[in-house]
Amino acid sequence: MAAKVFVYLDHFNGQILPASLETIGAAKTAAAALGSPLAALVVGPEAQSVAIQAIQHGADEAWVADAAELKDFRAEAYATVVSKALKDAGAEVFMLPATSRTRELAAMVAVDLATGVAPDVVAFEVKDGKLLATRPVYAGKLMTKVMMPQALPQILLIRGRVFPRPEPDAARSGPVNKLDAAVGTVKSEVLGYKPSDGGVSLTDAGVIVSGGRGVSNNPSLTPPAEITDEREKEIWRAQKGFELVRQLAAVLGGAVGASRAAVDAGYVPYSFQVGQTGKVVSPDLYIACGVSGAIQHLAGMRTSKTIVAINKDSEAPIFKVARFGVVGDLYEVLPALAKELGSRLGK
Amino acid sequence: MNIVVCVKQTPDTAATVTVQDGKVSWGDAPLVINPWDEFAVEQALRTKEAHGGKVTALSLGPEAAKEALKHALAMGCDEAVLVSDPAISAPDSLVVSTVLAAAIAKLGEVDLVFFGRQAVDSDTGLTGAQVARRLGWPSLSLAAAVTALDPGAKTITVARMLDEGRQEVKAPLPAVVSVTKEICEPRYPSFMGIRKASKAPIPVWSLAEIGISAAPQSVLTWPEVFAPPKIETQCEIVAGDSAVAKAAALAARLIEEKVI
Ligand SMILES: Cc1cc2nc3c(=O)[nH]c(=O)nc-3n(C[C@H](O)[C@H](O)[C@H](O)COP(=O)(O)OP(=O)(O)OC[C@H]3O[C@@H](n4cnc5c(N)ncnc54)[C@H](O)[C@@H]3O)c2cc1C
Ligand SMILES: Nc1ncnc2c1ncn2[C@@H]1O[C@H](COP(=O)(O)O)[C@@H](O)[C@H]1O
Numbered sequence: 173m174a175a176k177v178f179v180y181l182d183h184f185n186g187q188i189l190p191a192s193l194e195t196i197g198a199a200k201t202a203a204a205a206l207g208s209p210l211a212a213l214v215v216g217p218e219a220q221s222v223a224i225q226a227i228q229h230g231a232d233e234a235w236v237a238d239a240a241e242l243k244d245f246r247a248e249a250y251a252t253v254v255s256k257a258l259k260d261a262g263a264e265v266f267m268l269p270a271t272s273r274t275r276e277l278a279a280m281v282a283v284d285l286a287t288g289v290a291p292d293v294v295a296f297e298v299k300d301g302k303l304l305a306t307r308p309v310y311a312g313k314l315m316t317k318v319m320m321p322q323a324l325p326q327i328l329l330i331r332g333r334v335f336p337r338p339e340p341d342a343a344r345s346g347p348v349n350k351l352d353a354a355v356g357t358v359k360s361e362v363l364g365y366k367p368s369d370g371g372v373s374l375t376d377a378g379v380i381v382s383g384g385r386g387v388s389n390n391p392s393l394t395p396p397a398e399i400t401d402e403r404e405k406e407i408w409r410a411q412k413g414f415e416l417v418r419q420l421a422a423v424l425g426g427a428v429g430a431s432r433a434a435v436d437a438g439y440v441p442y443s444f445q446v447g448q449t450g451k452v453v454s455p456d457l458y459i460a461c462g463v464s465g466a467i468q469h470l471a472g473m474r475t476s477k478t479i480v481a482i483n484k485d486s487e488a489p490i491f492k493v494a495r496f497g498v499v500g501d502l503y504e505v506l507p508a509l510a511k512e513l514g515s516r517l518g519k
Numbered sequence: 520m521n522i523v524v525c526v527k528q529t530p531d532t533a534a535t536v537t538v539q540d541g542k543v544s545w546g547d548a549p550l551v552i553n554p555w556d557e558f559a560v561e562q563a564l565r566t567k568e569a570h571g572g573k574v575t576a577l578s579l580g581p582e583a584a585k586e587a588l589k590h591a592l593a594m595g596c597d598e599a600v601l602v603s604d605p606a607i608s609a610p611d612s613l614v615v616s617t618v619l620a621a622a623i624a625k626l627g628e629v630d631l632v633f634f635g636r637q638a639v640d641s642d643t644g645l646t647g648a649q650v651a652r653r654l655g656w657p658s659l660s661l662a663a664a665v666t667a668l669d670p671g672a673k674t675i676t677v678a679r680m681l682d683e684g685r686q687e688v689k690a691p692l693p694a695v696v697s698v699t700k701e702i703c704e705p706r707y708p709s710f711m712g713i714r715k716a717s718k719a720p721i722p723v724w725s726l727a728e729i730g731i732s733a734a735p736q737s738v739l740t741w742p743e744v745f746a747p748p749k750i751e752t753q754c755e756i757v758a759g760d761s762a763v764a765k766a767a768a769l770a771a772r773l774i775e776e777k778v779i
Contacts, residue, residue: 184683251652279648310536311639314537314745318740362686363688441701494754496754496769499756504761508766
């Protein structure tokens, strides 16, 4: 029987993203409910090895496209391949992990196939043969159910760290077929690539330690005499503070985040920002240090499993969403906490 | 350069948004220009300031959306156009992109179209790429910087911010660029700008005027909107007579509760 349910595997340098594996799990559920096998779509370099992993994680078959024009991810080119594959197969459901590449890809495929996209899906059910997806809107202040009653395929972008990751089974096998990889002329050209300074990616992290404006607030720290500008002094202090944040994150094997105030003041780059206009994260543990808990910040971390707040001000709104709170100066609490956890966890 | 910037009107991000009998309400919170779109407007203005030309702000929405366009005019856009038609209701991104693409085509020889990263009400972030696909233009999304722009050679290069790092991409014009907030700091409208904007005429185009005879229909439906389940948290303030004691107590609780 031909597969009607397709899952897209986002990968980078041949590495499958964790969110891709979770999406296999989600798509497997949909496939079972619709009585269809699950087909994986893999485009780009190392597609073959990614496809084999996809099958080991639950896909029944895989379709791969690998050609010179597909070396770098370019949404235009990838969309052409994916749209054709879905159309030829008469796909009814297409799930992708929600990553920085796939939103644009899904958007273009939807235009090609005149169908809809439900982004950031956190739950779904199958009702009368159709998917009914749930997703946040208004920065998570509301939830909406989304449906595509007529259009096919129903495209869902699955939010990371929501669905469980299936266990791989090395014994699983299935056919890996070639897709039509012709994309014609692609207008854009990737000139170069600069990876970020490693570390754990915010959206995949199980633990996040975040710093806010409070991280620069340590008047007893005296910047070197050559720094005279007040703003430079503040940034210098913030760097000391973020070093403490980083140390705690390192002990917990977690990533470092920040509030917008910390980003806007130049303490850390924008890529660290958590919140409505930054990244939306949902780790098992989120430790907010010197973050007041503005509604726009909460929009990005509210669904974390356990929230810990460390703040000088016992009235700070962050305590309203926290499970554990420490009222105190982060400059004193963080080193002590890192030390204590370090020795308890044997690090 | 002929530059277009697409702006949407949305409720203020600080608004308390509630739902009753399926109807979404943000109380008396103001409707504003989508915050992400302020970055798009700023980048459009800087592009014009560096290379000449004009910037047109474009929006699809009800008559009230003119306020968002006025904000764009007050920031310094030269012209604004509202597309409004009673035949459009609850448009999904497929509909919005159809309409915006048609309006852009009507604006003539456009070189660059700027979009915000996403609308803060629907949080979809699909429209820019969809407009690009419809026009057959390259889409440069998540742009954190325009690193080169050559109006003579008609090329643009942007640095895109991906989860794993920065990617530099070059594309021929015309192109669609969707910006992130890293790209620039939006200016505040000047007093003069606000005065000028309040007097500026904003033409309203119907679907027929942009060459769409039958109103496009949404393929999405939203059968249910609801408030998320309240996360019941009772914050346990960890006690101790010093910061070190508090830290030790917190560590103990986190381990006890199997958080780590
Ligand atoms: C359109 C829009 C979008 C936005 N998007 C985002 C977003 O994506 N993410 C985001 O975070 N914000 C966002 N904001 C900004 C948000 O409204 C807040 O301004 C911001 O989150 C405040 O950051 P903060 O908590 O670090 O700073 P503050 O509110 O200044 O809080 C600092 C906190 O640190 C505490 N503190 C100070 N010194 C110490 C110390 N030594 N030890 C312990 N605690 C200390 C203080 O008690 C205070 O609670 C947005 C705003 C708007 C208008
Ligand atoms: N109704 C609209 N009118 C004009 N521009 C819009 C409209 N809706 C969305 N956009 C643009 O598309 C971007 C992405 O929006 P969205 O895909 O709805 O999240 C926004 O930041 C705007 O630049």
